[in-house]
Amino acid sequence: MLIKTGALQLELTEMPVKVQISLDVGHRDRSSASSAGRKEQTMNSVTSPEKETPGAQEKVNNAATKLIVITCLVLLGLVPLSLIRSVLSERRMRHREAIENITSTWGNAQTIAGPVLVVPYYHQVKVWKEQSVAGQTERIETSERVLGQAYFLPEDLAVEGDLKPERLHRSIYEAIVFRSSLKLSGQFAPPSFEGLKAADADVQWDEAVLMMSITDLRGANQTLSLEWNGERIPLVPGGAALPIGPVVHARVPGVTAKSKSLTFQLTFSVNGSESLRFAPFGMQNRVRLTSSFPDPSFQGSFLPVHRKVTPAGFEADWEVSYYGRAYPQRWSDSDPDPFKGDAFRNSLFGVTVVPVVDSYRLVERSIKYGILFLALVFSAFFVFEVRWPVRVHPVQYTLVGAALCLFYLALLSLSEVISFGWAYLVGAAASTLLVAGYSAFMLGAVRRALLVGLGLAAIYGYIYIILRQQDYALLYGTAALFAMLAAAMYATRNINWYRTQTPAQKPSDIP
Template identity: 35%
Template structure:
């Protein structure tokens, strides 16, 4: 009698629910392992992308030009009341700066990995006024106008594909690689201004052809800066601290225009040495590849607990209605089939794209669970309900994955509806019937 009582207790649905609930939580461990696998694949993808970027050209930032004038100043020393010479560089920004950029993007592949690169054509033109050294507040400074030079910042010099020349008041001047000082730019080009008359307004123009990857940005260094960019890429993301004043995005590409004045920045038109950082005036565009399969796979695996819980609930309901006993090991096999979906989705999407991989994986797992359910229950009606559940869940998950801005809203509403259905179904169960 005691053995029979223990057996009845172990076979009770209350104990079964506790065991199944613990099993569902335990089976979340494989889902975390699958997430680790996806992270490893993402890390490998980023490594391959960086290798391609290094060979083609990285994210490009173009800034300038800036007029730089070295100076010296005699200062008294505190030790012996003698004189010492201090050197510095005064930096002058253009009065007006107009930047026209055109990007010709293309996709590059290495193995199964894909990146977007571009060849950018950038035209810079504007005006420098005669430098006003009185605004610098450095009395007794001796400016070496013969050693003045222009610098133009370019973040990745490997991407330069032409031999640019700076045109000042109609005259062409050759450029030298590297920047003569690193007060403002860490890399770029330099143009000596010793033969240029700096006591008059200077109209300048320079054309650059750059290879770059994903992102092209410029710095709004003019007292008035106008920037325009265009491309036939249909998925742009505008970056930096300034958004375009107007933009037009279609399936054939985009155009965007910015208008920035010196009042929008936190640095003046002239200063000495490294007093200010111009990177806060950055603006540009990033050529996005829409959410890739790794990101979608990572988002989908986070719903593993939902799939496992709902399948376990419907199996318990079927078990209580039909009086067929389902062993916890059989619950585990169903859960593992659900987890295999995410492994299939990740691996197939690397070869065939996310949507096709999702379809193949969902059909395969749904068919497997439906077949296995029939071998256990021997009830076509129950198997139909299980198949409909799997189909509905995969359609629900796919819909959420396609939504970006409304994914949270759709997911919340969907979960609410699912809970309402479960609550309604639970009313048909006799919870205290052990017969």
């Protein structure tokens, strides 16, 4: 009993010990597991990327959707820009029609070619004639005496001219025309018929004439005067045909093969527009032009050897020899066409008196920046949405895009009645104020609207500088794009695009 009781007591006293021991071991095992779990969780938090929650994933999807919508709206902006470009083409055509209407009554582009000494002569030519012999038709070669023309160009040709530009208006359109006062002087060598197969007796020296070509004789509003060997002779329209345009002529005395000096001087005024060009008909040609037009453009196969261009006008001197042309110093009408192909046109040189860059061309160049303008402004609003708790609806993007496109239509309409600089200033100011004022309500803060307004003003100003550049426009435009890309990268440097509403964690912030 006692033993049993003792045994029972022993069992009763040992069981709690065993239980206690087992409980202690289990407690220690759970503590170790908990500690290991915390360490593993800590390690996982450092080494493993954080899993996206459904809310963060939704924000990523919203940002991607908004970017797609913005891209579509930017591409949609090509529609109004193309419509404005078609309006520009129509207005440019109307402007061209108005200019042609003005110049058709004043004088078109003028080309002065000459003078040319023309001497008629008789010469024999072989011809085939048909005659009936014994009831049969035979062809017989024979010769006929026909009248031909021999053409001689001057040895020396000097031109002095002064251009006085004027502005004529038709409705709201303006055309630049000019009055030119010209003096042509020089001398001819005694005409030589060597190689033309004409005996001296066949040359009609008394019928020699001096001819000069003027493209648009309607611009000659005064009598054309010729001084030949000191004798004054009037020029009359018409004469032997030249393959270079309308001519005036005068019969000149004293022309023989033994003439020692055949000097000439032509003094006249002619109205024109767009350009004044000359043909290097002399063996040695010297041309000097002066004008009060401040923006000349020297055109043709030869450029001035000396030039001086100032806001008060220009002076230009050409020196051209007959080696630079592709037609001979003399020819006859029995010879092939001396002005083969474009030989005559390719020898011309002179000056153009139209603005180098007109307002329509500047508007066209500015429209080319329209799609870039839309992309920059829409990107700025998207950054506002990402960095601050604001929402911009696609309809609001569309209204802002319409305001930006309307600027180009305003620029086109204003530049037709005022200077391009003032038209650009008024259009840019109106567009900037409209977008900035709307942004104050759209972005919910005046400070943000001021940022938008300052950004628009800066972009408009820089594009105006680019438009005024003729040689460095591409360089300036590339530099601007690089600066804008750098600014966009700097503004979004701390944005975590996987969680668009919170900045990215730095490694030092991770426990």
